[in-house]
Each structure stands twice: as structure tokens, then as C-alpha cells.
Amino acid sequence: MTDRTRVRRKPERASYERAELDAILDEARWCHLGLVRDGQPVVLPTIHGRLGDVVYLHGSPAAGFVRHAGEPVCVSVTLVDALVLARAVRNHSMNYRSALLLGHAALVTDDAEKLAALEAVTEHVTPGRWSESRPPTDVELRGTAVLALPIGEFSVKRRSGPPGDDGEGDFPAWAGIVPVTTVLGTPEPAAFSPPGCPPPSWAPPS
């Protein structure tokens, strides 16, 4: 925890435990990357992978975010678990687990690290696909940029449990939580998908 990552608002919801950070990073299939362009914050959705103490992001070498290598970035990861409905408007909330990483992302230039990073990103979002699908060629590898963000400054913030209630007496409003989950649906094969090749085992059966 640093002064920049210390959670000031509702600090009881904060954590600075690596295990909690890793669990959020690994469960979330996508994240948001924050950059600064000429003083303007820009937030881009993207996917990530983690190998030990490094978070990897990838993109086209022509993409805007790659030009920010070496500059400060922020990776924000959010898992929403429930809508929290209270008897008072002001006590409405969300149950969530979120992580914030600050640091400088560096362009990965070593081919072996680049391949390992792309494998980590691929396996994170679509487990098994690194070995099931056709691996990157040298040309494709050169056509992909990878950024490495070492895990250093971070914070975790989360809420769970029922809504708050400030003594609303017998005010007649339902209170509780409505769970939110992200689910995968039945795989839809492309017209050119080879017969006899099954969809990934982690996708729901059709």
C-alpha cells in the first residue's frame, strides 16, 4: 500500500493482500486500462493475463495504448456480485470485488517472454486454446505488441452482504440483494468450424 493506493472512502472495504488481488485478476476475463493523452484520461477495455508478479496486456503495435509504454498506467478490474437494495435510496449499493493497479507498463521485447505473455492472456480468457488452436507465426508475433505491468502499487476494494439500514422504522420497502453473475451461453460454431472438433469443455453443452 502506498499513499496513492490507500483507500480513503470506506477504508473498511479495502484490502492490500496479494492473494485477494490475484483472485480478482484471475477471475475477471477483462479489465479497463487507463492512460493519459495530452492531459486527458482515456479508459480502454481490454483483456489481460497474469504470470506471477506481472500483468500482461496486448494489442496492435499501431494501437494507441502501445505508444504509452513507459508512461504511468492504471489497470482496473471489476467483478460485480449483486445489486444491493435498501429501504432508503441513499443506502442502495453494489456488492463487488475490484482491484486497481498503478505503475509503468514496459514494452516486452524478448520473444520468449512475449510468447509466454500471449499464452497467459489466451489461456486466461479462453482456457486450453493456446494448444488447441494454430500458434502465432513469427510474422504474427511481430505484429502483436505486449505490455508488461509489474504488480507493485495496488489496492483491492470490495463489499459483500446485505444492505445497510439506518433505522427506517416500519418503512414498507423490500430490502436485500439481487445477485449478478456473468454466464457463458451455448457455443455457436462458425460455418467453417471443422466437423468433429468439439467446443471447449468449459463452455456449457448445447
Next chain:
Amino acid sequence: MTDRTRVRRKPERASYERAELDAILDEARWCHLGLVRDGQPVVLPTIHGRLGDVVYLHGSPAAGFVRHAGEPVCVSVTLVDALVLARAVRNHSMNYRSALLLGHAALVTDDAEKLAALEAVTEHVTPGRWSESRPPTDVELRGTAVLALPIGEFSVKRRSGPPGDDGEGDFPAWAGIVPVTTVLGTPEPAAFSPPGCPPPSWAPPS
């Protein structure tokens, strides 16, 4: 569309149509807010509401983001529709609809606008709750800060459809999409929820 919001990477996925922006803003129950603190980008998950041409955000007057009123901010909204599995690693992708808004958020000081904004945020995330639950008191209203971001500079980016395939011959890998949806679960009443008050009609029945 401005030079700052022109989508450079895969411009065929871009849109600058207000109707598409509004549809994404209105469907997404949460967003990510980008700020700059001492040169460091910071990305915070939050909820939003839209009234016409203005996006409203709220928080504690003590929260960090409120101190950025008048400074450039970014609101990023992302809806993920599918994982896209291709026969080649490099053609893996996501189907998504995303929006990026740039601008300066102003602190709302007018009480009527503040109430309308809080109603918009509440109704957006939890429809019906503004009238079902106990409205904010004057003290609560003073204890809540609202930021208004006029819709000006924005871009929409989206992908849909099957994976790409660069002539992988008879490479034996399944290809297609795995739909991703965010679903609400069965409401779980708090211990103090008054008997006879039903959960919202938009939540699945128990």
C-alpha cells in the same frame, strides 16, 4: 467525432451515432471513470445515469473523484457479448459494445438538478426504487455529490459475428462464439426486509 475520439485501430468497428451511444449507456448498469491524479491515470468503477444529453455520476463529497470536478475525465462503458474463438490464436477476439466519453465533469450545485440526477442513477441501476424506497433527506442530499458530464466528444466501438479465419486449411480446431451474458439471480431478502413487501418485478421470481 473529434481527433481525440476518432477510432484508429479497426475503424470499421467504430460508430459516432448518438443512438448507439445512448443504447450502450442505458443498458450498462456500471461504468469506469478515468481521472488524472498528479499525472497518474486512475480508473474507478462506478454507476451512472443519463438524462438527455448529460451523464450523471455520484459519490461522497469526500471521495477522490469529486475533487476532479472541472478537470478532464473519461467515462468508459463496456458490454461484453461473446468470447470469439478462432482456429488461429491470433484471430481470437471478443464481441462487445463499448463507449468512450471525454469531457469535463461539473459539480451539480442546484438541488433540483441533483435530485433529478440521483433519481436517474437510481432508476437506471434499480428501476422503480426511487419511488419504492425512502427518498433522500436534505442532510443526505448535502452528503452526496453529483457530477454532470455533458455528452460531447464520444466514440462507440463494437464487434459482432463469427471469428475471422485466415485460410487455416483443415486445421482441426473448433471455431465459433461463446455468448457472454450478465444475469440477475433470485433476490435474497435482508433479515429486516418487511413481510409483505415483494422484491422488484424485474428480478427473477424465487
